[in-house]
Structures are given as C-alpha cells and as structure tokens.
Amino acid sequence: MANVVRAALVQATWTGDTESMIVKHEEHARAAAAQGAKVIGFQEVFNSPYFCQVQESEHYRWAEPVPDGPTVRRMSDLARETGMVIVVPVFEIEQSGFYYNTAAVIDADGSYLGKYRKHHIPQVKGFWEKYYFKPGNLGWPVFDTAVGKVGVYICYDRHFPEGWRALGLARRPARLQPLGHLPRPVRPPLAARTARCRRRQRVLRRRHQPRRPGGVRGQRLLRHLLLRRPARAVRRGHRQ
Numbered sequence: 001m002a003n004v005v006r007a008a009l010v011q012a013t014w015t016g017d018t019e020s021m022i023v024k025h026e027e028h029a030r031a032a033a034a035q036g037a038k039v040i041g042f043q044e045v046f047n048s049p050y051f052c053q054v055q056e057s058e059h060y061r062w063a064e065p066v067p068d069g070p071t072v073r074r075m076s077d078l079a080r081e082t083g084m085v086i087v088v089p090v091f092e093i094e095q096s097g098f099y100y101n102t103a104a105v106i107d108a109d110g111s112y113l114g115k116y117r118k119h120h121i122p123q124v125k126g127f128w129e130k131y132y133f134k135p136g137n138l139g140w141p142v143f144d145t146a147v148g149k150v151g152v153y154i155c156y157d158r159h160f161p162e163g164w165r166a167l168g169l170a171r172r173p174a175r176l177q178p179l180g181h182l183p184r185p186v187r188p189p190l191a192a193r194t195a196r197c198r199r200r201q202r203v204l205r206r207r208h209q210p211r212r213p214g215g216v217r218g219q220r221l222l223r224h225l226l227l228r229r230p231a232r233a234v235r236r237g238h239r240q
Helices: 018-034 057-062 069-083 155-159 164-171 190-207 216-239
Strands: 007-009 040-041 085-095 097-108 112-117 141-143 148-150 174-176
Touching: 007 018, 018 040, 018 069, 069 085, 069 097, 097 148, 112 141, 174 216
Parallel strands: 007 040, 040 085, 148 174
Antiparallel strands: 085 097, 097 112, 141 148
16 A cells, blocks of 8 residues: 555535436546545435435435445446545445444455445434344455455444544554434534543543642642541441
C-alpha cells in the first residue's frame, strides 16, 4: 500500500429515483478518479432515500441481492472503468425475511471482494432500522484491495468499540464508514450522547492524574479527609 492514497467520499441528496441517484454517483466517481482518487465510498443505502425515518413495508422494494443485484454489478463496471476501489452500501435481501444494511467492496479491476453487514441497528425515532434490517452476521472482514487493506463500518456502528478493535488488530487497515445523516431536528440526541462521552473522558482523565500531596489535587484530598473524619467520629459517638 502506498504511503498516501487519495480517497473520495460522497454524501449526496436524494434525486427522486434509483436510476438518477446511481447516475449522480457515477458522475461523482468519474470526477474523483480524474482528480487522482484511488478509493471511493458512497453513503449508507446510497441508491435509495433514507427510508428508516418511517416504518412502512413499501420500502422493502429498495432491497436487492449482493453481489448479484443490479447496483453492485453496475458499480463493478464503474470500478473497472475508473480503476478505483468502491465501497457500495445498499439495502440487501439475502432471502425472504432476511434483510441487511450492507456495504459491498469492489476492487479496482471490478472484482467483488466481499461485503460487510451493519452490526448495530438502532430503533429510535427517526432511525427505525430494526423494522428493516437484521444485525450483521459476517464479523468485521478486512479486504485486500488494490490500495491496501480496507475495513468497513456503517453509521451507528461507530458508537461501539468491538469492531474498531477487530479492525485495528487486522494489521491496521484503512477504514471507510458510510453514513446516512438526517435533517437537523433528529440529530440533537446524538450530539447529546457525544457530549456525555466527552464528559466521561474528562472524568477518567482526572481520576488517573497522580495525587501529589503538595499539589492542588493533594490539598483538596487532604481537606476532604480532614472534614469527613470528625463527622464520622461524631456519628459513631452518637450511636454509642
């Protein structure tokens, strides 16, 4: 793998139908290849709207097989044309009743290398994904591509560490993570969780700082102990 690999990421607005959405991404891919990109990742379920804002059975129509569905076959042709590695996130149907949020990985010569299935499936307002998707069952594969080792995560997976650890142990692959964000009104809960995580990190950092008797933390600790010990003695005496 080269020391520097130019990558392209696409986050596009919905065009209204699958065909025009795919054409839009093909144009982005060709433009990226012309600028020297060697790998490109599309957004979560890129060839459809983000239908998980509602729970309606009509949206199962967006599902297709992987790798034998029309979108992955078409992206294989695009990879061969542009010479890029392409990460292709789609709504996958494996068989009746088995649907996944999937990303296919296609090498620069157009060959299908495999797929990753999203493990962590949210089920909250605006993200009703369990209505459509089963949890992934393929682990965290690492793909040997023309640009080196590539691992994939999808959107909500990023809040959980086990996949990052698995990919990190796999000889440090590059990681691509397709996202499918919604309009601002449904995003504050995620921002709030991020803020809570940052607060916990600050608390852990403080807990692991050395407690020197001569330092500020040491002085606070001594003052805390001196104030508490008499109170405990009074309470014990009161019980007697």
